[in-house]
Amino acid sequence: MVSEDRSSPVVCVNLWYDVGSRHEPAGQTGFAHLFEHLMFEGSVHVTKTEHMRLVQGNGGSLNATTNPDRTNYFETMPSEHLELALWLEADRMGGLVPALTQETLDNQREVVKNERRQRYENVPYGDAWLRLLELLYPPGHPYHHATIGSMEDLNAASLDTFKAFHQQYYAPNNCVLTVAGDAGKDEVFALAAKYFGALAPVAGIPPAPSSHLAGPAKTPARETVTAAVPAPRIYLSHRTHPFGTAGYDAITVLATILGNGRGSRLYQRLADGKRIAQPDYIGSYGVDLAHAPAPLIITATAKDGVDVAELEEGLAEVVASLVTEPVTEEELSRAKALLTTAWWRSLSTVGGRADTLGRYATQFGDPATVAYRLPQWLAVTADDVTTAAAYALKPESRVTLTYLPEGEE
Amino acid sequence: MTLVATRPGTGEARPYTFPELRRVTVGGGTVIAAHLPGQRLASAILMLDAGAAHEADGREGTATVLAKSLEEGTKARDSAAYALALEGLGAELSPSVDWDSFRVGLSAPVPLLLDAVRLAAEAIRTPRLDAADVLRVRDDEVTALRMDWAQPGPRADATLRSDLFGSGRYGRPLHGDPTSVAAVTVDDVLAFHQAWLLRPGVLLVAGDLDSIDLAALGEAAFGGTTGEAHPADGPLLWSVRDHRRVILVDRPGSVQSTLRLGHRSPERATPDYVPITLAATVLGGAFTSRLNHLIREVKGYTYGIRGSYAMSRRFGRFEVAAGVQTAVTVPAIVDTLGEIDRTQLDGVTEDELAVARSWRAGQLSVEMQTPGAIVGALSTLVLHGLPDDYYPSLRKQYLEATVEQVSAAAAAHLHPKGLTLVVEGDAAVIRDELVAANIGDVLDAKI
Known part of the structure; x- marks a missing residue:
């Protein structure tokens, strides 16, 4: 896909591979993400460390991310280096395996273990997402385990597994290539044909394990963690609808009304109002997962001296109010205005635009569907929000994760 | 082979x-605005000379409250x-305090920018500041700092x-600490507002100026203001220490050492700004930097390590920052010192500098696509008195810097023997090894 925009002399090359941690079998958690690291360590015509050096050494910014759904790779370059970026991406799509070594795997395994320590283990509340996934999705479900994986599985990762992983999933027929910015479509299509055109598709790529779930949970789940945290904190979470559905559009608007900004219900009623929650740490947001009902996460941290039970009761009341007190026109228009700004901000860089197009092409089969998202948010009614709340936010489908400071249990 | 073996050359660069x-x-x-045709969103920053440096001793954090x-x-x-009026425009304020300025930023769809700036000015120039609210915000800020400090x-x-x-303001954290913020009074906050937030300041705007009335924005931002800009203070005096010291901050149970x-370094106005920025890029700025290569990509001790110079109007400092696995704390420090030593003694190579030059130059395009990024760039021009053609000229200076200049x-500006090494980690596990490593005297932090 090409999205031409000549306003800055920069171009983004973005690849969405339709493989994420949802594809990982038991015993191989964290492999999709560790593999993402290996993609920066050289390929047939690119020596170890050369990938980074060629991108940054030509003025570019680059990164990659892995989530439950997919893995994306992207670099934004001064536009005279478009061809270089495409060559680098083709070389690691078609020629990674011969360059993979045990030494590289061992090194990146340690890097990823340090990433796990830095992001999840060494920070207060850092493991909340890991715990929420296990409570939200049943054992064996592709979203049950977190993308970062377990230390045990990472330690057991073998080189052959990664070679097979690449051969299975890193194929042109499992990838969407998007170029946005200072380049025309004829030029990009010709270059794409030159560098990717001869790469062989892989037949019979296995689908991810079944992720069907019939909506919200039927029974509540609860976990209380006593840890080195500075204040009690609660996460409430519900499975809602998959990203990309009308139901999830209503949840997106709902999350903004409920917990985005100082004008949101949570802020107005618990940070202001009752003053039982810390104003800097209250909010709600959806996690945009597309292959099963996606989570809505609602969180608040107790102010000094506030009992955690009082905070939970306050949260439950505000969540229940979405059904019992209809959303006002003012709340609805506030949420839509914030979503509109956020939408345009997300598309204001060539990187943001390329990634969004890649997402819609990968997940919905047609990049043009990107044009529907904002209008669909803007079409959500107060009734839609109430209906979404009544369907997804019932107490009996709720996950409640509570952190208590050590010595206060 | 289905892959193209030859690395492609470079296309024609646009000027x-x-x-x-x-x-x-x-x-x-004064309104200073950058024209970005076709952008749907516009960004603005009202920048005031009301930085943290104006705060009284023992009341650090007043400006943040x-x-x-x-x-x-x-x-x-x-x-x-x-909140409803502002967020109803799709806008939110981002007030921030740094050493040299107090800024309130916002972004909004172009047709709503004037209304958003009017509301921002209303909050900045005529806030209610009821005593009970200020005390509650202060107490919340103390709690927020405790959260952050955990x-x-x-x-x-x-x-x-x-x-x-x-001692003195610059030796204290930018936003204060839980004790200093707890000491902030309502009068401190009111006085700070009266002294520093009623002067006009500068309004920076980036967006499609064909649809933006700059004079109207200025009237909204500067209405009812009085007073003059505060004359800039000169750089702080400083010297390099002649010995190293290690300061241990205990974090029991920590699985990484931070x-x-x-050490101190020159302020932003230094004529060496470009070469020291490039030297730091080679040492610890780029992904392929010496530090990241050795400590992450060869040793696997960390998820990432960075080295940089931070430069404000009155001071500068060189810093290397990383989180390393607890068990390899000392080896990681020893390797890091080795790279700093080597860079100070032997300088940089042409291959390394080529990457640093092109990266820094390219980033001036790649990281400046949005109204938010451009308005931030304008704030740098204003804060440091730089000319309108600064960025094109900076790009040229990066590209022309030589190995001799950067080395x-x-x-001149790396002082490995005068470093302070702060190690925040599980003291019970790492103390003995740190002492035995003989890097410098090991002290315990009073924090």
């Missing part, structure tokens, strides 16, 4: 340009009505700052 700037003087203040109090209601409406990093940062800058290695800057 580098920075957006056209326009200036309007109105109501005692004020910044967080601005939206607790204005003379015209209460906090709930204010993370690895802030205590190490405060320890390094105190050691490098000593490293903050630093000379590394030799």
Whole structure:
């Protein structure tokens, strides 16, 4: 896909591979993400460390991310280096395996273990997402385990597994290539044909394990963690609808009304109002997962001296109010205005635009569907929000994760 | 083979340009605007000379408490009505405090920018600042700082700052600490507002100026203001220490050690800005930097390690920052010192500098696509008195810097023997090894 925009002399090359941690079998958690690291360590015509050096050494910014759904790779370059970026991406799509070594795997395994320590283990509340996934999705479900994986599985990762992983999933027929910015479509299509055109598709790529779930949970789940945290904190979470559905559009608007900004219900009623929650740490947001009902996460941290039970009761009341007190026109228009700004901000860089197009092409089969998202948010009614709340936010489908400071249990 | 073996060459580069700037003087203040045709969103920053440096001793954090109090209601409406009015435009304020300035940023769809700036000015110029609200915001800020200080990093940062800058405002954390914020009074906040937030300041705008009335924005931002800009103070005096010291910040049970290695360095106006930036890029700025290569890509001790110079109007400091696995704390420090030593003694190579030059130059395009990024670039011009053609000229200076210049800057501005090494980690596990490593005297942080 090409999205031409000549306003800055920069171009983004973005690849969405339709493989994420949802594809990982038991015993191989964290492999999709560790593999993402290996993609920066050289390929047939690119020596170890050369990938980074060629991108940054030509003025570019680059990164990659892995989530439950997919893995994306992207670099934004001064536009005279478009061809270089495409060559680098083709070389690691078609020629990674011969360059993979045990030494590289061992090194990146340690890097990823340090990433796990830095992001999840060494920070207060850092493991909340890991715990929420296990409570939200049943054992064996592709979203049950977190993308970062377990230390045990990472330690057991073998080189052959990664070679097979690449051969299975890193194929042109499992990838969407998007170029946005200072380049025309004829030029990009010709270059794409030159560098990717001869790469062989892989037949019979296995689908991810079944992720069907019939909506919200039927029974509540609860976990209380006593840890080195500075204040009690609660996460409430519900499975809602998959990203990309009308139901999830209503949840997106709902999350903004409920917990985005100082004008949101949570802020107005618990940070202001009752003053039982810390104003800097209250909010709600959806996690945009597309292959099963996606989570809505609602969180608040107790102010000094506030009992955690009082905070939970306050949260439950505000969540229940979405059904019992209809959303006002003012709340609805506030949420839509914030979503509109956020939408345009997300598309204001060539990187943001390329990634969004890649997402819609990968997940919905047609990049043009990107044009529907904002209008669909803007079409959500107060009734839609109430209906979404009544369907997804019932107490009996709720996950409640509570952190208590050590010595206060 | 189905892959193309030959690495492609470079296409034709478009000439580098920075957006056209326009200036309007109105109501005692100046609007400086960058024209970005076709952008749907516009960004603005009202920049005031009201930085943390103006705070009184023992009341560090006053400006931050004020910044967080601005939206607790204005003379015209209460906090709930204010939030609905502003967020109803799709805008949110981002007030921030740094050493040299106090900024309130916002972005909004172009047709709503004027209304959003009017509301921002209402909060900045005429906040209600009821005593009870200010005290509540202050107490919340104390709690928020405690939350923040429970993370690895802030205590190490405060320890390094105190050691490098000593007593006085610059030796204390930018946003204060839980004790100093708890000491802030309502009168401190009101006085800070009266002294510093009623002067006109500068309004920076980036967006499609064909649809934006700059004079109207200026009238909204500067209406009712009085006073002059405060004359800039000169750089702080400083010298390099002649010995190393290690300061241990205990974080029991920590699975990583947080490293903050630093020393003083020149302020932003230094004529060596370009070569020392490039030297730091080679040492610890780029992914392929010496530090990241050795400590992450060869040794696997960390998820990432960075080295950089931070430069404000009155001071500068060199710092290396990383989180390393607890068990390899000392080897990681020893390797890090080795790379700093080597860079100071032997300088950089042409291959390394080529990457640093092109990266820094390219980033001036790649990281400046949005109204938010451009308005941030304008703030740098204003804060440091730089000319309108600064960015094109900076790009040229990066591209023309020589190995000799950058190596000379590394030799002059890296001081491995005068470093303070702050290590925040599980003292029970790492102390003995740190002492035995004989890097410098090991002290315990008073924090």
